[in-house]
Amino acid sequence: MKNYVKIEKYINYFFWTFVSFTIFLISVFLIKFNILNKNLKYFLILLFSIVNLFIYFNIFLHIKYKDYKSYYNIITIIFTLIIIFIIIFGSRYIMLSLHSNTMVNKI
Structure with missing residues (x-):
């Protein structure tokens, strides 16, 4: 049972790290390719950075x-x-x- 909890914890870390990396890639593509208008692009990048900040606090800094x-x-x-x-x-x-x-x- 103890190993299962450890594996579940690592899967959770992997998932949130993948989500964070995906958000980062979306932000990079928003900047590189001018798909959206300027204001919406800035809003999405700010939103993605705030989401990444909370993910980093939770996963890497262990602030619950x-x-x-x-x-x-x-x-x-x-x-x-x-x-x-x-x-x-x-x-x-x-x-x-x-x-x-x-x-x-x-x-």
Whole structure:
């Protein structure tokens, strides 16, 4: 019985890895071949990336959303994303501010 549970776990991992890879390939083909219009293509790529993110959290990082022990891991990931957001957009704001304030008027 124990081996059956282990095999079922591996089959589950294989299935979700295959789904993730398939979503990745669909995203690549959406970008390479202009089949859909621009807005729908961006929406689908964003949707596929969010689905892949949840698959990666579940399979590779072993963060289960129903498990209370993973609560602190999820908080840590959210805090890290907030810090990265602040760094990236703060740097962008500083660069745009410096660019607009140091423009030399052409005579």
